[in-house]
Amino acid sequence: MKLVVTEKHDAAQKIADLLGAKKPKADKVFNTPVYRFEKDGEEWVTIGLRGHILEPDFAPSLVYKKKGGWQGVDADGQTLQASIPDSLPKPPFKKKKPFTADGVELKGWKMEALPYLVYAPIEKLPKEKDIIRSLKNLAKKADSIVIATDFDREGELIGADALSCCREVNATAPVSRARYSAFTKPEIQGAFSNLVAMDDNLASAGASRQDIDLIWGAVLTRYLTLVKFAGYGNVRSSGRVQTPTLALICQRERERMAFVPEDYWVISGQFDADAREGVTAGDGPGAFSADHATARFKEEGAAKAAMNAVEGHRSARVEAVEKRKRTVPAPIPFNTTALMAATSAEGLSPARTMRIAESLYMDGYISYPRVDNTVYPASLDLAEVVRAISGNPAYAPTCKAILAQSSIRATRGKKETTDHPPIYPTAKATPDDLPPAEYKLYNLIARRFLATLSDAAVVEGTKVTLEVGGERFIARGDVLVKPGFRAIYPYGLKKDETLPPMEEGQQVAFNGADCVQKQTEPPARYSQGKLIQEMEKLGLGTKSTRHAIIERLYNVSYIQNDPIEPSQLGMAVVEALDKFAPHITGSAMTAELEERMDEIAEGKTSREAVVTTSRDLLSQELGALMPHSEEVKEALADAVAADAYIGKCPKCGKDLQLKASQKTRSMFIGCSGWPECDVTFPLPSGKIESVEELCPTCGMPQVKVTAFRTKPRVVCIDPACPTNQEPEVVVGKCPTCAAMGKSSNLVARRNPKTLKRSITCENFDECQTRYPLPQYGKLTATEEVCEHCGAPMVVVTTARGPWKLCPNFDCPGKEQEKEKKPAARKTTKRKKA
DNA sequence: GCAAGGTC
Numbered sequence: 001m002k003l004v005v006t007e008k009h010d011a012a013q014k015i016a017d018l019l020g021a022k023k024p025k026a027d028k029v030f031n032t033p034v035y036r037f038e039k040d041g042e043e044w045v046t047i048g049l050r051g052h053i054l055e056p057d058f059a060p061s062l063v064y065k066k067k068g069g070w071q072g073v074d075a076d077g078q079t080l081q082a083s084i085p086d087s088l089p090k091p092p093f094k095k096k097k098p099f100t101a102d103g104v105e106l107k108g109w110k111m112e113a114l115p116y117l118v119y120a121p122i123e124k125l126p127k128e129k130d131i132i133r134s135l136k137n138l139a140k141k142a143d144s145i146v147i148a149t150d151f152d153r154e155g156e157l158i159g160a161d162a163l164s165c166c167r168e169v170n171a172t173a174p175v176s177r178a179r180y181s182a183f184t185k186p187e188i189q190g191a192f193s194n195l196v197a198m199d200d201n202l203a204s205a206g207a208s209r210q211d212i213d214l215i216w217g218a219v220l221t222r223y224l225t226l227v228k229f230a231g232y233g234n235v236r237s238s239g240r241v242q243t244p245t246l247a248l249i250c251q252r253e254r255e256r257m258a259f260v261p262e263d264y265w266v267i268s269g270q271f272d273a274d275a276r277e278g279v280t281a282g283d284g285p286g287a288f289s290a291d292h293a294t295a296r297f298k299e300e301g302a303a304k305a306a307m308n309a310v311e312g313h314r315s316a317r318v319e320a321v322e323k324r325k326r327t328v329p330a331p332i333p334f335n336t337t338a339l340m341a342a343t344s345a346e347g348l349s350p351a352r353t354m355r356i357a358e359s360l361y362m363d364g365y366i367s368y369p370r371v372d373n374t375v376y377p378a379s380l381d382l383a384e385v386v387r388a389i390s391g392n393p394a395y396a397p398t399c400k401a402i403l404a405q406s407s408i409r410a411t412r413g414k415k416e417t418t419d420h421p422p423i424y425p426t427a428k429a430t431p432d433d434l435p436p437a438e439y440k441l442y443n444l445i446a447r448r449f450l451a452t453l454s455d456a457a458v459v460e461g462t463k464v465t466l467e468v469g470g471e472r473f474i475a476r477g478d479v480l481v482k483p484g485f486r487a488i489y490p491y492g493l494k495k496d497e498t499l500p501p502m503e504e505g506q507q508v509a510f511n512g513a514d515c516v517q518k519q520t521e522p523p524a525r526y527s528q529g530k531l532i533q534e535m536e537k538l539g540l541g542t543k544s545t546r547h548a549i550i551e552r553l554y555n556v557s558y559i560q561n562d563p564i565e566p567s568q569l570g571m572a573v574v575e576a577l578d579k580f581a582p583h584i585t586g587s588a589m590t591a592e593l594e595e596r597m598d599e600i601a602e603g604k605t606s607r608e609a610v611v612t613t614s615r616d617l618l619s620q621e622l623g624a625l626m627p628h629s630e631e632v633k634e635a636l637a638d639a640v641a642a643d644a645y646i647g648k649c650p651k652c653g654k655d656l657q658l659k660a661s662q663k664t665r666s667m668f669i670g671c672s673g674w675p676e677c678d679v680t681f682p683l684p685s686g687k688i689e690s691v692e693e694l695c696p697t698c699g700m701p702q703v704k705v706t707a708f709r710t711k712p713r714v715v716c717i718d719p720a721c722p723t724n725q726e727p728e729v730v731v732g733k734c735p736t737c738a739a740m741g742k743s744s745n746l747v748a749r750r751n752p753k754t755l756k757r758s759i760t761c762e763n764f765d766e767c768q769t770r771y772p773l774p775q776y777g778k779l780t781a782t783e784e785v786c787e788h789c790g791a792p793m794v795v796v797t798t799a800r801g802p803w804k805l806c807p808n809f810d811c812p813g814k815e816q817e818k819e820k821k822p823a824a825r826k827t828t829k830r831k832k833a
Numbered sequence: 834g835c836a837a838g839g840t841c
Contacts, residue, residue: 008840051839058835128840154839210837217836225834232834239836358841370840545838552836 002039003142004046004178005135005162007149009033011183012048015148018188019044032134047131047138049149054161055127056210058120058218083119088619111226111629117219118619122211124161132165139166139173147198148178148191152419153597156199157206163198181418184379204607205597211607212593212614213240219618220584224573227629228636236573236636237556240589241541242549243577246558247585248534249526250566250574259522265303267292269473269513271316271466273500286500290466290475292513300517307515309469316468316510318502324463327456330485332413333422334448335371336543337536342444344529345492348437349562350547356441357423365427365434366445370544371420374413380421382408382453389446391428398450398488411452424449444491451489458482462499468510475499525563538587539594557643560689572639576632581621641672646690646717647701652677656701656717658688669703669717681717682755684775686710697723707776710798719752726750726757731781731807732792734761736769746771746792748779759794759807771807774798788813 006012013035016024020037024046027034035046126132139145145166147159163175176195180187217239224236274286297303332338339357340350348356357369376382383403390399402408413422425446431439462477477499480486486493502508526534532546541549553559558570566574578585596610625632644657646669654673661668667688669681686707695702695716706712716723729748737744744763750756757779761769771791773779777798784793786806795804806813 010840049839050841053839055838056836150839158839206838213836213838215836219835221835235834237835241837362841542838544840549837 001043001045001138001141002144002146003138003166003173004044004146004148005159005166006046006048007051007155007158009048009050011148011150012046014183015188016044016046018183018185019192029134029137030130032131034134034138045138046148047135049131049135049158049162050128052154052158052161053126053128053131053135053165054124056122056207056214057125058117058214059123083121084116085119085616085619088115088119111223111626114219114223115619115622115626117222118215118615118622122214124164135162135165136169140169142166142170142173145170145173145175146178146192146195147175148180150419151179151181153202153206153209153601156202157210160198160200160203160207182377182379182421187379199601201603202601205600208600208607208610209593209597211611215611215615216240216584216618219622220577220581223622223625224576224632224636228633228640230640235556236569237552238573238577238584240584240593241535241545242552243574243584244538244540244587244590245531245535245549246553246566246570247574247578248531248538249553249559249564250571252523252525253566253571256522256525261519261522262298263300263517263519265297265300265515265517266295267297267303267306267513267515269310269316269466269468270511271473271475272509272511273502273506274509286508288475288477288499290464290473293465293472293474303515306471307513309471310510310513311469313469313510315507316466316473318464318504318506318508319467319472320463320465321502321504322463322465323460325458325460325481327458328484328486329456330411330454331448331451331489332411333374333376333424333452334445335374335413335415335422336369337372337532337546338374338413339369339423339445340532340547341529342448342491343441344527344532346440346444348441349551350528350532351551352437353441354547356438360434360438360442360445365425365429365438365442367422367424367426368420369423371417371422372415372543373417373419373422375416375422376410376412376424376452377418377421380424382410385424385426385449386453389425389428389449392430392446394443395446395450395488398454402450402453408453447489447491451485454485454488455482457484457486464499464502466508466510525565527563531564539590540587568639568642569636572635576625576628576635580625580628580632581618583617583621646703647694649673649677649679650700651679656681658683658690682719682753683717684715684755695721695723697721710776719755729779729781731759731779731794732785734763734767734769735785735790736767737761737763738790740767742767748773748794772809773807774803774805777803786811786813 004012004015006015016035016037019039021039022037024035024037027036029047032047037044145163147163149155149159149162159177175198177198178191178195180191220238221235224238225234268289268291270287270289272284272287274284292306294306297306340353343353344350354369357366360366361369386399386402390396423445425442429439429442434442458481460479460481464475466473466475477497478494479496479498528550531550535541535546540546553570557567558573559566574585583589596605599605600607600610641655641657644659646656646658649656649671652671652673654671654677656669656679657672659668659670660666667683669683671677671679683703684705684707686705689704691702691704691714693702694700695718698716698718698721700716700718700721702714702716704712704714718724726749730745731748732746734744734746742763744761744767746759746761746769748757748759751758757773757775759771759773761767764770774796777796780795780797782793782795782804785791786793786808789806789808789811791806791808791811793804793806795802797803
């Protein structure tokens with residue numbers, strides 16, 4: 001039996017389809033799907049991995065008490081002892097009681113262990129245990145093995161790891177490597193009839209990347225986390241990609257802070273081409289505005305002089321009318337970065353984009369979403385794709401026009417790789433087929449695809465120069481004369497600005513000018529899309545990881561908002577590392593690693609040599625960092641306090657801070673003077689941000705609250721503030737009391753201690769009736785009663801509109817709805833396997 | 834309780 005190992009399930013299926021004479025049989029080994037077929041009289045089976053199936057980690061059996069423990073070196077530590085270089089003082093490890101060189105006992109050590117962690121041996125541990133089990137089971141019976149993972153460095157490593165698993169159970173089966181760059185019949189058949197050898201050097205290059213990332217990441221993350229320990233779960237991370245990315249954001253913020261705005265003045269005049277003598281008010285079709293030819297006056301005096309010069313004039317002369325046509329080329333095919341840049345501009349974060357793209361891919365609506373390529377391969381039948389999506393009425397006219405051409409021509413980007421085709425739609429979808437966010441992304445991808453097959457747009461720009469009292473004004477207009485791709489791709493489009501028709505020498509009405517003082521703006525913060533593009537430019541991360549890295553920076557509270565601003569903590573982390581361990585804050589480390597990896601791949605150096613050099617460098621920088629731990633600790637503590645600052649305590653004047661409850665992890669506001677001062681304020685659920693302005697009603701601090709899927713709102717932190725008083729609403733009669741022959745009101749109110757809103761019976765002590773309520777939105781009572789349980793129906797109006805519901809949590813109607821739900825979400829069902 | 838890289 002011939003065993004074919006691919007990087008992912010999808011590839012295993014496609015290869016089986018393309019190689020088998022007959023349709024392959026879908027089977028399972030344990031829980032892993034595999035595909036069996038016959039070729040040239042031999043039994044074949046393909047199995048898909050899930051990316052990396054092994055994961056490097058510090059050897060648990062040799063060095064640590066238990067996996068993942070951050071204590072340090074265990075027991076006798078012999079293996080570590082052997083790997084520590086002579087330059088580092090060797091602790092005299094003894095059984096059960098390790099000591100430092102100075103004789104300090106190391107049991108339970110933390111920070112002191114870090115210099116040794118730099119040199120700790122690394123092992124590859126199983127990560128996908130189920131898949132490994134299935135793989136080994138097949139490998140046992142295999143006569144030969146073909147590694148058919150992706151054709152790149154990580155793919156080679158994934159394949160080498162898989163092979164090492166196979167070798168544990170089958171030491172002799174011959175192994176070969178299939179190299180393909182597209183799932184087409186000729187490509188795959190060609191790859192399998194020209195099998196090559198595994199490239200061990202390339203796999204080693206990938207493995208050195210893993211080692212270096214782990215060592216630097218673990219050592220610096222533990223350092224930052226332990227130097228100012230803030231409780232379990234409060235990790236201050238650092239890494240080869242995330243820290244330079246954070247540094248980019250901080251650098252931009254520093255530029256903004258250093259920026260000194262300059263005043264300038266802008267003069268804008270109002271004109272009307274219909275009224276020759278300046279008698280109309282200037283809001284007819286002939287009205288237009290034009291800016292002074294000096295776009296920015298640096299001196300107020302010069303601006304005033306220009307204003308004085310036009311003062312009193314009622315007409316202007318058209319000095320020149322220039323028209324110029326320019327073509328706007330159709331956009332190039334989408335790769336991952338370009339897709340994320342486009343969705344970011346549409347308000348969809350890169351991380352969310354990739355989650356949705358993954359589901360669209362899995363459901364068969366779009367092609368593989370992780371690509372660098374921006375050139376459609378010749379093997380892709382563009383006309384067939386156009387036909388496939390032409391069933392969507394919104395695309396039909398464009399599809400028809402494209403198909404009517406004798407040949408279809410597509411735009412092409414600069415990046416041409418053979419990994420996968422650029423992202424294109426693979427099936428028709430309409431707004432009825434997909435949930436809104438999914439369709440939004442599908443629509444963008446489908447329209448972009450059609451745009452890449454469309455003509456350039458032609459825009460006619462008009463520039464009109466006007467003269468008033470010796471001053472020149474310039475009006476500009478843009479009109480789309482040939483829509484081309486813009487007919488199908490309206491994204492990122494500026495509105496047309498039309499000008500009324502004018503001729504040289506013509507007089508138009510001048511209805512006065514305004515002079516506005518403005519200030520130059522600091523460089524803009526990065527949007528998530530822009531940051532991803534910048535990361536790509538600098539070689540930070542890959543198409544598959546950049547969005548996740550940015551999300552990680554949000555999760556550890558190094559950054560906030562979009563456009564992205566760094567937190568005080570983020571700034572402090574970059575500052576501390578930049579001072580003492582500058583290698584981790586720049587993109588040069590990645591660039592250099594790439595060079596070393598190329599050398600390993602070419603056989604010019606070894607994985608061991610490269611990793612050891614990197615360990616020595618880290619050892620050096622950690623050595624510079626450790627003596628300044630007090631300084632770093634204070635800087636981080638100050639930053640954390642500044643990030644948590646909400647306002648001043650009304651009782652003792654110290655700082656009120658955002659805190660997390662130890663027990664429930666929920667957020668509240670507490671005084672930094674605790675335990676002397678016990679002032680606390682409850683917080684509603686949702687993301688909390690500090691706001692500078694105090695409450696206009698009571699003078700207490702305010703916070704900005706963003707609850708899940710709601711618009712942010714600014715609220716006073718004091719529940720007693722009049723702005724926080726919600727009227728109690730009588731929503732109806734209590735059904736429990738009614739059953740007991742009594743009549744009591746159900747009242748909706750907010751608990752001032754917990755801020756939770758609920759409906760309680762006035763007769764609660766006796767009947768114990770209480771219903772939960774959504775925490776946000778305006779609540780109104782209705783006359784209606786729930787058909788299932790008799791509870792009064794209420795309406796909650798949020799930004800998404802009114803929503804009528806039965807508040808009874810145990811209402812029998814709820815169960816029925818739950819049963820209905822899975823059927824309603826049919827859209828995520830996987831397209832035929 | 835660490836990273837980054839694959840993929841779900």
